[in-house]
Amino acid sequence: MNPNRTPPKAAFSLCIGLAAFLLAGCAAGELEQAPPPSERQFDELDSYIETTMRDWRVPGVALAIVGRDGVIHTATYGTTDITNGDPVDTDTIFAVGSNGKSLTAAMLGALQDEGALDLSQPIGSVLPDFAMADSDHDAVTFEDALSHLSGLPTQSGLGAWYLQGADQPSLVQSIRRVKPVAPLRTRFGYNNSMFAAAAQAAETATGKDYHALMQAKLFTPLGMKRSSTSLDQFPDGNLAxxxxxxxxxxxxxxxxxxxxxxxxxxxxxxxxxxTRFIRMMLNGGTMDGKTVITQQTAGAIQSVRHELAPDEMPEIFQILGGVEYPQEVGQLGYGLGLANVEYFGSDYAFHGGSIDGMTSWMMWSPQAGVGVVVLTNSGNIAYPAWASFAAVNAAAGLPADRTLVRLASMRDAIIADPPTPEGNGMAPALPVAELAGVYANPLGGFEIVAGAKGHADLRFIKTGYEADVTSLGGPDYWVDFANPALPDFGLTLTSQTGESPLILSESPSEYPALFAADPAFTRRVD
Structure with a gap:
């Protein structure tokens, strides 16, 4: 038996619950004429957020609506921490997850504007030791990396940095051990490793590390005084x-x-x-009269380079299909660190972010002249996404979106604990206690310690993430993390019974492999 690994838990429940609901024939609202935005609509929006965040069990929310000339509306709700009840305010710091890709793209755009690099040039022309497993892909450019068109499998480096704690150089080196699944520039495959490669090349081109570049080229020019790329840079304790x-x-x-x-x-x-980042993008790269990136670069970042097929980004298609007026949603595409969709006749750039119990969503339209951002300290990406559409509709004078009320019945399915695969009834190839030891591959490893009643404890050495290991029968075992944000997965004993050293490999799965570069972990022999 090869157990099916669950994907990251928030995405798993969103795929299962929301897809089932939408396929059942969710009735969308009928389009009605709406008045221009008013304070009354914002009051209704605030009431909607306050009610739905309780219903969806979201601890804290920060929401803003912006225009080209400034912030139109802000509101904060709930607490930074359910254990102490401290309130969220407009200065509370949130991790924004993959929304950082859009900011990284803007930083690289600024480097292009000053001549330090060209986004259309191959990464290997700046980073000489960079290579792909297939030489036909060695021509991959910064633009290819930022638009997820490298040909690599979706999330092929996730386990390396998320669980093993691989550093940037190691993660970039591992790319050469991952076999592409599509020709270059033909298929979208959401991949964090290629952003690491782009950052590594930018560091080589400038002699400055990624964190310094983000500060110098983006945070400082934009006046983003409470932004950082590291957990040890927070200016005070006002942290979600x-x-x-x-x-x-x-x-x-x-x-x-x-x-x-x-x-x-x-x-x-x-x-x-x-809000300052969004205003800059609404204004074609300028903020308060100061050019941060050129209008040409801002336009290129937001322009669609690849129109997405439903199987290339299914979770986003499901989110867009769930909004109140799906008939007003047009083609979904992706630019440089930004997605793009037509909504009510205007083009909106957008992105979502999710990182261990923090989720966010931002979207804006230079055509409509409005943008929104929603930050939460909740591990449910559906909530800030659908809250953002409610805010956009209020800001643009569109009919009210009440998706979070209409789909409230899906909440429990979306945030439910993922299932554990059933055992196959076979006796374990080895009792879990006999798996004890330290296992490693080129990017790191974990230790297994024998526990009680047929269980063992697993701990990733660099990150400290802990999980329970149980037998599913035969050579297959299941790794179940204590942290609900982490992706559970299967391990298969791939060495022969009694052979030394023991080798545990990630079990084949219908979902993207966590350890695509190095799926096998070999037990250390002292």
Whole structure:
């Protein structure tokens, strides 16, 4: 038996629950004429957020609506931490996860504007030791990396940086051990490792590390004074704490220190800082009269390079299919660190972010002249996404979107604990106690310690993430993390029984492999 690994837990429940609901024939609202935006509509929006965040069990929310000339509306709700009840305010810092990709793209655009690099040039022309497993892909450019068109499998480096704690150089080196699944520039495959490669090349071109470049080229020019790319850079204690779900209820979990894939998701920022980034993009690269990136570069970042097929980004298609007026949603595409969709006749750039108990969503339209950002300390990406559409509709004078009310029945399915595969009834090839030892591959490893009653404890050495290991029968075992935000997965004993050293490999799965570069972990022989 090869157990099916669950994907990251928030995405898993969203795929299962939301897809089932939408396929059942969700009735969308009928389009009605709406008045221009008013304070009354914003009052209704605030009431809607206050009600739905309680219903969806979201501890804290920060929301802003912006126009080209400034912030139109801000509101904060709930608490930074369910254990102490401290309130969220507009200066509270949240981890914004993959929304950081958009900021990274802007930083690289600024480097292009000053001549330090060209986004159309191959990464290997700047980073000589960079290589892909297939030489036909060695021509991959910065633009290819930022638009997820490298040909690599979706999330092929996730386990390396998320669980093993691989640093950026190691993560970039591992790319050469991952076999592409599509020709270059033909298929979208969401991949954090290629953002790490782009950042590594930018460091080589400038002699400055990624964190310094983000500060110098983006945060400082934009006046994003409460933004950082590292957990140890927070200016004070006004910090939202991450929350996952156990048994459908929010629980405090640990922060995830994003190291190897910093360029893909390490940004921490306040609500007000994020409004400054959106205003800059609404204004074609300028902020308060100061050019941060050129209009040409801002346009290129937001322009569609690849129109997405439903199987290339299914979770996003499901989110867009769930909004109140799906008939007003047009073709979904992707630019440079930004997605793009037509909505009510205007083009909206957008992105979502999720990192261990923090989720967020931002979207804006230069055509409509409005943008929104929603930050939460909840491990449920559906909530900030659908809250953002409610805010856009209020800001643009569109009919009210009440998706979070209409789909409230899906909440429990979306935040439910993922299932554990059933055992096959076979006797274990080895009792879990006999798996004890330290296992490693080129990017790191874990230790297994024998436990009680047929269980063992697993701990990733660099990150400290802990899990329970149980037998599914035969050579197959299941790794179940204590942290509800982490992706459970299967291990298969691939060495012969009694052979030394023991080798545990990631079990084949219908989902993208966590350890695509190095799926086998070999037990150390002392």
């Amino acid at each position: 704490k991450p929350h996952g779900y156990v048994g459908g209820q929010p629980v405090r979990i640990a922060f995830h220190p994003v190291i190897g894939a910093a360029a893909a998701g390490s940004v921490n920022a306040s609500l007000m800082d994020m």
